[in-house]
Amino acid sequence: MKPWLLLVYRIPREPTAGRVFVWRKLKQLGAIAVQDAIWVIPQTHRTREQFQWLAAEITELKGEALVWDAEQIYATDAESLRRQFTEPVEAEYREILAALKKKSPDLPSLSKRFQEAQTRDYFASEFGRQAREKLLAAAEGSP
């Protein structure tokens, strides 16, 4: 499997609901619009499946969509794309870690946030591993 998936699409301006639907899904998957031109996401079994269905739904909304399997062969800043995916997820993990250090943290809500962050953690972040450990440790410590 190549590391990236790319999507380019066009969708009629009206009805706006269709445009919003597609945009929201891309955001929720954690896809990034590189140069405001092409949507990119790390390839996993799940993202491949989701991009393909989204493309079919764009077609159904009378738009046009193209999806590629891709490998990056040149980039001005090789790590920049990857960072755009890791940074928001790591920020979320760091917030969870910080909240765990406070007095009587809200463990149920923090574990939900952790699960949520995990769905967009495409590069198995070290902060994710830490957050998992600390959450489990906090659960042990709580009455």
Add this chain to the structure above:
Amino acid sequence: MKWVTWENVGIDRIGCAWMILRNIDPKATFVFIPRGTAIPPDAEPFDIPDVRFSHHGGHCSFHALVDHYKISDPVMHRITRIIDEADTVQAVNIEPAATGLDLICEGVRLISPNDHAAIELGKQVYDALYARLALESGQTTAGGDQ
């Protein structure tokens, strides 16, 4: 009737096959074709992009079947919600079983020698899920004993 879908079945395709046999066509036979290849003309396709029993309006293919065949069983509607949350991107996620069922279905395919065997085993998983959810049907809230 002959039904066709892509090979390497997962949560949605296993669920669809189970429901087709259970609620729609008990004598159904299934054909599995490689992703992206031509659909045999004599078979009804499901969970393949751009066919009627597929993802529509942000819902899974299981949803398309439940809708088309007007299945009113509340337990089936609950299972539809679970598959929707597992297999499509949803803004609201309220079914904790979704992630687990997704992983189990992937595992069912991994331990099965082929897609036919995966459907056979997957049917038992869905029968078990149905039986458990049926205990709760009629309740307004989920998971009475959790």
